[in-house]
Amino acid sequence: MAKRQFGFTLIEVLLALAILAVVVTATHQILDSTLNAQQASAEKIAEMEGLQTTFRLMDQDFNQITKREVRNEAGDFSPTYIIHGRYELNSQFDGIAFVRDGWTNPIDLLPRSELQAVGYRVIDDNLERIYRVYVDQLDGTEPRAQVILHDVEDLKFEFLDDKLEWQSDWRAKALPKAVRVTLQQRDSDPITRLFLTPGTGERDEELLP
Template sequence: MKQQRGFTLLELMVAMSIFAMLAVAGWQVFDSVNRARERAQYHADQLAVLQYAYLQLQQDMGQIIAYQVPSDSADSANSVDTNDNQDDLLAEPFMSLNEAQISFVRFADPDPRYQSSPSLQRVDYVIVDERLIRRQYTDINSSSNDISLDTVLLEGITTGLWQAYLPEVSTQFPSSDLGVNDGMDEEPEVILLPKGVGISFTYEDTPITWQFALAPQPLPDSSNSDDPYL
């Protein structure tokens, strides 16, 4: 019978070492690919959140209305007609802005759940507890606090700041100089909206600034409308 010869112990140890090195290298490659995929997915999720918040702001700013605050003095204008009361009867802008909040009136999107819905809508954007929150109210009256929808658009933001462009940059609207008078005998022109608004904040250690130019939409004709908000 022919003599049969197997693997030596040294050959087995060398083969096992090679297989172990290949397994470690394969695991490192798989782990790096998995980590890269997780990072890409994380950044994609954060980008999707930012895009949604930006598009929501863009839609609201694109439908903003140069709305005037209803006042009791305006109702009395029909019965009192004196030049002394002209300054008191000047309309005031509904929109208000400070460093942490902006409030305005916009056209309301139709609600498919109802046959008829209000045409105007009051919206607030507030920065509180490192969150950007969109608040939608059931009533455009500034004294009403009936919130119909409260949506958190962004979480984990820092150094949030709202700004108004008049065109100079301001963190307050309306300002103390509300009207612009070009002549001594002319009534001052009331600024109902700034030229634009912007928001600056830090999100995931990345400074971000969004700016929106305001093109106010005209109020619809309310002569033949039953809408209480027109």
């Protein structure tokens, strides 16, 4: 009596291959979704870190802004302590420049003061913090630039005067009590932050955000 041969039929093989294909496709989709989620999460974290760095630098700069006029290449002093305007410093949007104190120079080791001319502008959709080693521009050199944020679609500065009214520009020969910054990145809502300045020397706690 001949032994009966056991094996898989063609239909069983095709069905097994179909199931395997479904499993492989599902696994690939899950892996792809996981990788996309990780990438999106990493991009969001990088964006948040960029914003935190930006606002930390602005807080330090505005908090130590000082009443120091800047001389241009002709030797003339600026009429205000804050240089600000739409497209100022060749910015795509608002640009601002001023002098801050507290640039650490322990026991005068470096050939510079503790004053630093700083500014903010947007070039090619990148927010730059610019600064000069020497406050005045008599040497005509370009400022040093540090890109601190990408994909910027708008940047606006507003100033709080001594009557607690917000001004879109600052032309007074004095310091504002606070600076309000509105920043918008691509595919994001505008973010507004308020930074206190030394102003008249008084600290108005009710201005805190």
